[in-house]
Amino acid sequence: MVSSAVGINLGTYNHSDDGASLMTVAQVARRLSAHPHSVRRWADSGLLSCYRIGFRGDRRFKQEDVEAFLVTRRNGSATE
DSSP: OOOOEEEEBSOOOOTTTTOOOEEOHHHHHHHHTOOHHHHHHHHHHTSSOEEEETTTTEEEEEHHHHHHHHHHHHTTOOOO
16 A cells, blocks of 8 residues: 655645654644544635645654644734
8 A cells, every 4th residue: 555645735745754743633723722524624725834644645744743833823923
């Protein structure tokens, strides 16, 4: 079975680029103190960068993207 990584918002994600692990929707929701549905909605609207991986197209997030989103939200620059 061949797995593929199809990028959403930022293009194709290459795991060897930076060695960082990707966060799941649930992990991001806990980090942002938000509901998983909100995380998915922010990703779908382009407010939060994500990658789609695997056959099902599961969302994955880079930690630095989540932290940048958190800073933006705290500064009041983004809207829901």
